[in-house]
Amino acid sequence: xxxxxxxxxxxxxxxxxxxxxxxxxxxxxxxxxxxxxxxxxxxxxxxxxxxxxxxxxxxxxxxxxxxxxxxxxxxxxxxxxxxxxxxxxxxxxxxxxxxxxxxxxxxxxxxxxxxxxxxxxxxxxxxxxxxxxxxxxxxxxxxxxxx
Numbered sequence: 558x559x560x561x562x563x564x565x566x567x568x569x570x571x572x573x574x575x576x577x578x579x580x581x582x583x584x585x586x587x588x589x590x591x592x593x594x595x596x597x598x599x600x601x602x603x604x605x606x607x608x609x610x611x612x613x614x615x616x617x618x619x620x621x622x623x624x625x626x627x628x629x630x631x632x633x634x635x636x637x638x639x640x641x642x643x644x645x646x647x648x649x650x651x652x653x654x655x656x657x658x659x660x661x662x663x664x665x666x667x668x669x670x671x672x673x674x675x676x677x678x679x680x681x682x683x684x685x686x687x688x689x690x691x692x693x694x695x696x697x698x699x700x701x702x703x704x
Contacts, residue, residue, distance in 0.1 A: 595613065595615070595616065596611065596613060596615040596616065597615060597616040597617075597655075597656055598615050598616070598617060598618065599617075599618055599619050599654035600617065600619045600654065601619070601620065601629060601635070604616070604617040604628075605633065605635075607629070608628075608629040608631045609631055609633065611631075612631050613631065614628040614629065614631070614636070615628060615629045616629075617629055617635075618653070618654050618655055618656055618658070618659070619653060619654040621645060621653065621659055622645070623643045623644070623645050623646065623647070623680055624640045624642060624643055624644055624645070625637055625638060625639045625640065626638045626645075643662050643680040644661065644662055645659045645660070646660050646661075646662055646678045646679065647659060648660055660678040662678055662679065662680065663676065663677040663678040663679075664676045664677070666685070669684070673685060674686070682699065682701035683698075683699070683701075684698070684699040685697070686698070
C-alpha cells in the first residue's frame with residue numbers, strides 16, 4: 558500500500574491535471590460595426606458568425622444592392638429585404654462592403670457647384686437647370702441611367 562501511495566504521489570503534481578484539455582481553436586471574428594439600422598459586417602461568413610455570437614441579426618453589407626439588403630440571422634439562416642424601387646445608391650469610392658460605400662436615396666434638391674439643381678443622392682444622373690438665364694447647352698433637364 559505504501560508503494561502505491563508513493564507512485565501516486567510521484568505522478569500527481571498539485572495544481573496540474575494529468576489529462577490536460579487541448580487548447581481551444583482560435584477563431585478571429587471581424588469586429589461588428591453598429592450602423593444606423595443595427596449591426597453590419599462586410600461578408601456573409603462574418604455576419605453569420607457575429608449574428609450567432611451576439612444573438613441578433615447582422616446586415617451583410619457586401620450583399621447590398623440598390624434595392625435590397627441581406628441579413629444573417631442568429632439561427633444560421635439569411636433574410637433578404639427587397640424594395641420595388643431604389644433605396645440605396647452606391648458611392649463612387651469603396652468596394653461596397655462597408656456602409657459608407659452606400660447612401661440612402663435622397664431626392665432632396667440641392668444646388669451643385671456648377672449652379673444646376675440635382676437630387677442629393679440618386680441612382681442615376683438627374684440635373685435640372687438652376688434657373689435664371691437658359692443654360693448655354695439649351696438643356697433644362699438632363700437624365701442618365703443609373704445602376
